[in-house]
Amino acid sequence: KAGVTQTPRYLIKTRGQQVTLSCSPISGHRSVSWYQQTPGQGLQFLFEYFSETQRNKGNFPGRFSGRQFSNSRSEMNVSTLELGDSALYLCASSPTVLGNYGYTFGSGTRLTVV
Amino acid sequence: GEDVEQSLFLSVREGDSSVINCTYTDSSSTYLYWYKQEPGAGLQLLTYIFSNMDMKQDQRLTVLLNKKDKHLSLRIADTQTGDSAIYFCAEKPQGTGANNLFFGTGTRLTVIP
Numbered sequence: 068k069a070g071v072t073q074t075p076r077y078l079i080k081t082r083g084q085q086v087t088l089s090c091s092p093i094s095g096h097r098s099v100s101w102y103q104q105t106p107g108q109g110l111q112f113l114f115e116y117f118s119e120t121q122r123n124k125g126n127f128p129g130r131f132s133g134r135q136f137s138n139s140r141s142e143m144n145v146s147t148l149e150l151g152d153s154a155l156y157l158c159a160s161s162p163t164v165l166g167n168y169g170y171t172f173g174s175g176t177r178l179t180v181v
Numbered sequence: 182g183e184d185v186e187q188s189l190f191l192s193v194r195e196g197d198s199s200v201i202n203c204t205y206t207d208s209s210s211t212y213l214y215w216y217k218q219e220p221g222a223g224l225q226l227l228t229y230i231f232s233n234m235d236m237k238q239d240q241r242l243t244v245l246l247n248k249k250d251k252h253l254s255l256r257i258a259d260t261q262t263g264d265s266a267i268y269f270c271a272e273k274p275q276g277t278g279a280n281n282l283f284f285g286t287g288t289r290l291t292v293i294p
Contacts, residue, residue: 100281112281112283115280115281164280167273171226172226
């Protein structure tokens with residue numbers, strides 16, 4: 068059974084550009100969440116999607132957006148990149164909307180903004 | 182948001198037991214998780230416990246929950262060099278309508294051969 072797949076693994080972008088990250092959840096999982104991991108702030112919640120609907124959003128500026136497709140795949144977009152957006156972006160999936168039994172995380176996309 | 186705290190570092194000798202501690206602040210029922218992160222990798226779910234339980238054991242892993250003190254611990258028996266990683270405690274409060282996890286800062290476990 069394939070795990071959570073995130074592409075690309077690494078990205079280098081310039082300040083002011085925009086970027087799109089992709090996440091394919093485990094087959095059958097309909098809940099997808101995104102987290103940002105930085106050395107200074109640790110792991111912070113970005114958004115949560117279930118059945119193409121954003122159910123919850125973390126405390127990030129509007130430059131951060133996301134969506135989920137009918138096949139449960141999800142994308143997140145960051146516009147007008149800033150140096151502080153450099154981070155490991157992690158996607159997690161769960162078979163249920165509650166996710167009580169834990170989320171399965173992907174290996175992440177490491178974004179570097181120069 | 183919820184406040185989840187962990188000590189930053191722990192060193193143990195190979196073969197000894199490791200105990201990683203975590204405190205949380207949510208007062209309602211909650212799910213609590215332990216995740217492991219190896220260098221360059223994502224988070225691997227190790228185990229979880231619901232706040233109406235006191236203990237959960239899974240092979241070398243034992244989770245203890247003191248709900249009164251809001252204290253969670255992860256004990257790794259017979260620690261091996263492959264256990265060297267960062268361990269995150271996470272909380273998911275119930276009844277809030279939100280399903281996101283609140284993570285601690287992570288404890289870097291170093292196993293000395």
